[in-house]
Amino acid sequence: MGFYERRILPRLLDCVMSNRELRPYRDRVVGAASGEIVEIGVGSGPNLPLYDPARARSVAALDPSPPLLAMAHRRREEALVPVELVEASAEALPFANGRFDTAVVTWALCTIGDPARALAEVRRVLKPGGRLLFVEHGRAPDAGVARWQARLTPLWRRCSGGCHLDRPVEELVRGAGFQLETLATGYMNALKPFTFMYEGTARN
Ligand SMILES: C[S@@+](CC[C@H](N)C(=O)[O-])C[C@H]1O[C@@H](n2cnc3c(N)ncnc32)[C@H](O)[C@@H]1O
Numbered sequence: 001m002g003f004y005e006r007r008i009l010p011r012l013l014d015c016v017m018s019n020r021e022l023r024p025y026r027d028r029v030v031g032a033a034s035g036e037i038v039e040i041g042v043g044s045g046p047n048l049p050l051y052d053p054a055r056a057r058s059v060a061a062l063d064p065s066p067p068l069l070a071m072a073h074r075r076r077e078e079a080l081v082p083v084e085l086v087e088a089s090a091e092a093l094p095f096a097n098g099r100f101d102t103a104v105v106t107w108a109l110c111t112i113g114d115p116a117r118a119l120a121e122v123r124r125v126l127k128p129g130g131r132l133l134f135v136e137h138g139r140a141p142d143a144g145v146a147r148w149q150a151r152l153t154p155l156w157r158r159c160s161g162g163c164h165l166d167r168p169v170e171e172l173v174r175g176a177g178f179q180l181e182t183l184a185t186g187y188m189n190a191l192k193p194f195t196f197m198y199e200g201t202a203r204n
Contacts, residue, residue, distance in 0.1 A: 035101025041108025045072030
């Protein structure tokens, strides 16, 4: 890991992901999580204070980035439910089959190297009938915007720590075998290639 990935990128990500416009998505997705929860790609931990202790019993939150996990450790102090932080990759979850009631993933499927494998792992660690709650940005339905997403992604990936603008989120979730229960999509603001959002719930 070079200087940029170790020192600069984590602070940039923390700053971008603390954007106030993301907060309503976080409140809806994270606030609905219940029981034993696994959070995939926790980053600097902006979701940790948002788990509702009336529903959530505990959270196991993982990320492969040590500098981001160090920031998440500080945010853990604001959490209202017990949180375990784990250095791990979503493609190989270090948890037993069927351990969790809910999986939460917010803006991480864009960056995970093999999102199909990660979602298969999420299914494995969820109980039968367990829920996946997600909000992600991804491929836009408008051909012109999608073309820009494909053009920008090779450069964007290099400066953003691996983020893809054009992942087909609905296809990925369905393709992993989840049953999609709700899905709301739409642009968040005028930066269309970066902000086509998929917010949903899916059942294992
Ligand atoms: C844009 S950030 C989002 C962080 C956080 N979920 C949030 O909502 O602010 C993407 C996150 O995915 C993480 N990530 C990248 N590859 C991953 C992998 N293979 N498994 C799990 N997380 C990964 C990154 O380290 C980073 O924390």
